Amino acid sequence: MSAKTAHQIDLEAAEWAARMDRGPLAPEQEAGFQAWLDGDARCLGAYGRMRAIALTSERARALGPDFDPASFEPPSRLALDRRRTLQLGGAIAASALIGVTGTWQMLRHRGRFSTGKGETKVVALKDGSVVTLNTASEIQVNYSDSLRSVELVQGEALFDVAKNKSRPFVVSAGDTDVRAVGTSFTVRKLEAAPVQVLVREGVVEVFKPAINAAPVRIAANNMALAPEGESAVIAARPIPAVQVNRQMAWQKGQIAFEGESLAEAAAEFARYSDTRIIIEDQALAREEIAGLFKATDPVGFAQTIAISLNAKARIGEGEVRLAR
Amino acid sequence: MAEVSGVSDERAVWLGRFVLPHELQLRAWLSRRSLGGLEIDDVIQETYTRLFQAESVAHVHDAKSYAFQVAGSVVIDHLRRRKVVSISSMPDLDYLEVVSEEPSPERQVIDRDELTRLAQMIARLPGKIRDVFTLRRVHGLSQREVAARLGLAESTVEKHMARGFLILSEQYGHGGKTLSHPSNPKPVQRPGTTGKQER
Numbered sequence: 001m002s003a004k005t006a007h008q009i010d011l012e013a014a015e016w017a018a019r020m021d022r023g024p025l026a027p028e029q030e031a032g033f034q035a036w037l038d039g040d041a042r043c044l045g046a047y048g049r050m051r052a053i054a055l056t057s058e059r060a061r062a063l064g065p066d067f068d069p070a071s072f073e074p075p076s077r078l079a080l081d082r083r084r085t086l087q088l089g090g091a092i093a094a095s096a097l098i099g100v101t102g103t104w105q106m107l108r109h110r111g112r113f114s115t116g117k118g119e120t121k122v123v124a125l126k127d128g129s130v131v132t133l134n135t136a137s138e139i140q141v142n143y144s145d146s147l148r149s150v151e152l153v154q155g156e157a158l159f160d161v162a163k164n165k166s167r168p169f170v171v172s173a174g175d176t177d178v179r180a181v182g183t184s185f186t187v188r189k190l191e192a193a194p195v196q197v198l199v200r201e202g203v204v205e206v207f208k209p210a211i212n213a214a215p216v217r218i219a220a221n222n223m224a225l226a227p228e229g230e231s232a233v234i235a236a237r238p239i240p241a242v243q244v245n246r247q248m249a250w251q252k253g254q255i256a257f258e259g260e261s262l263a264e265a266a267a268e269f270a271r272y273s274d275t276r277i278i279i280e281d282q283a284l285a286r287e288e289i290a291g292l293f294k295a296t297d298p299v300g301f302a303q304t305i306a307i308s309l310n311a312k313a314r315i316g317e318g319e320v321r322l323a324r
Numbered sequence: 325m326a327e328v329s330g331v332s333d334e335r336a337v338w339l340g341r342f343v344l345p346h347e348l349q350l351r352a353w354l355s356r357r358s359l360g361g362l363e364i365d366d367v368i369q370e371t372y373t374r375l376f377q378a379e380s381v382a383h384v385h386d387a388k389s390y391a392f393q394v395a396g397s398v399v400i401d402h403l404r405r406r407k408v409v410s411i412s413s414m415p416d417l418d419y420l421e422v423v424s425e426e427p428s429p430e431r432q433v434i435d436r437d438e439l440t441r442l443a444q445m446i447a448r449l450p451g452k453i454r455d456v457f458t459l460r461r462v463h464g465l466s467q468r469e470v471a472a473r474l475g476l477a478e479s480t481v482e483k484h485m486a487r488g489f490l491i492l493s494e495q496y497g498h499g500g501k502t503l504s505h506p507s508n509p510k511p512v513q514r515p516g517t518t519g520k521q522e523r
Contacts, residue, residue, distance in 0.1 A: 006366050010490060011490065014486040018483070018486035018488075018489060019482060021460070021467065022482050022485075041370060042366060044331070044377070045369040045370055045372030045373030045374070049339065049368070050493060051331070051336040052343070053492050053496065054336075055340050056341065056442075057489075058461060061461070064462075065462070069447040069449075069454055
């Protein structure tokens with residue numbers, strides 16, 4: 001085995017990758033390349049890795065001709081320090097000395113997180129709580145010393161809340177608040193539907209801060225619906241644990257159906273993808289379906305369903321049509 | 325490119341898409357294990373060699389776990405090749421039982437985050453290398469066209485590209501964010517997470 005260091009091999013691999021990037025090798029260069037590869041078992045891997053980087057970086061085309069590298073530079077030390085000092089000043093004015101670290105963490109306690117259609121995203125928050133965003137969702141995190149406040153602007157999210165009795169965790173969705181101490185639950189806020197709260201572990205309290213009514217306690221394996229408006233009644237009902245897990249299948253990028261109509265399923269898929277499922281036949285739309293499907297693949301779903309319902313799936317631009 | 329033995333661009337694309345993004349975690353994982361005197365860089369290179377040599381990757385549903393498994397087998401084979409293996413240097417058993425994960429549903433998020441990451445990596449390249457790299461990769465000029473545009477020799481453009489690939493590879497391997505501690509791998513995130521602040 002040659003005595004080359006891994007670093008030396010990486011250097012040479014980068015040179016070969018750059019040579020390939022220039023254009024096809026001349027025959028005599030090919031022989032040289034082959035000899036280099038044969039010299040050490042690690043060379044192929046090192047070259048393959050560089051080639052992978054070279055080809056992967058071609059995706060930079062997607063940045064477009066207006067790409068300005070300067071706008072992606074990491075913030076300079078100076079700018080960072082200035083921001084830190086500003087924050088620190090505010091913190092000192094607001095409370096007792098927390099110190100630079102505390103302030104810095106506080107900074108990272110704030111932020112807006114969102115997902116596009118078909119995406120999910122896991123956001124780890126500084127207190128150890130973890131928020132998983134479902135498709136087309138957005139949250140705004142606002143932590144303070146006494147309260148961990150998260151606004152669900154739209155969509156759906158699963159909250160795995162780290163226990164901290166002295167610092168409640170409150171999710172606001174429209175005019176409804178959900179308060180937890182340490183628990184795991186989802187909140188869903190879709191247009192033209194009541195806010196839905198599903199508790200997997202622990203207990204949460206659902207209430208409307210604008211209304212002077214007692215909060216409704218929701219235990220594990222219960223679901224609450226909170227319609228918008230002052231006269232709305234928050235209704236809770238138990239649901240089987242199996243169904244709770246099914247409702248959370250989206251975390252794995254899946255959608256679960258058990259007896260929903262095909263029309264309902266199509267609507268559910270519309271949350272995850274712009275490719276629409278159009279059902280041309282009313283009787284077909286009422287068919288009940290069951291199964292676990294990949295959330296971002298409405299076409300695959302339609303094709304599978306077409307086979308089991310003896311229908312035809314026609315794929316068009318941005319849509320898939322189901323008919324008998 | 326003419327087919328030099330064992331080098332397929334198709335495989336390189338696959339590696340770039342499914343393995344490269346996990347290299348940081350792979351290195352962190354290796355750093356917590358006994359490698360019997362091997363350097364992490366050596367293991368990484370041999371791992372890629374094997375991933376290149378694998379007949380087919382069509383059956384691989386979870387490239388990340390697969391890469392971890394291959395890296396584990398590189399270390400085990402190395403230990404077996406040695407004549408004397410002391411008990412303390414025997415690898416952890418978990419080399420062979422890497423957690424199998426569901427294919428990542430966050431794939432698309434990763435794609436978008438990766439484009440941002442790529443932009444940041446390009447932004448961090450030093451001066452001329454960045455100019456060359458931007459023209460070649462973002463604007464899609466050939467190396468010859470880049471040379472003409474910037475008034476450089478083609479061989480210089482090639483050298484800048486090589487340097488650029490090397491710097492990028494260091495960022496993939498060690499995470500560009502901790503350049504002050506390049507030998508200190510970052511802690512492993514929750515598997516498959518891409519929780520990133522968008523501000």
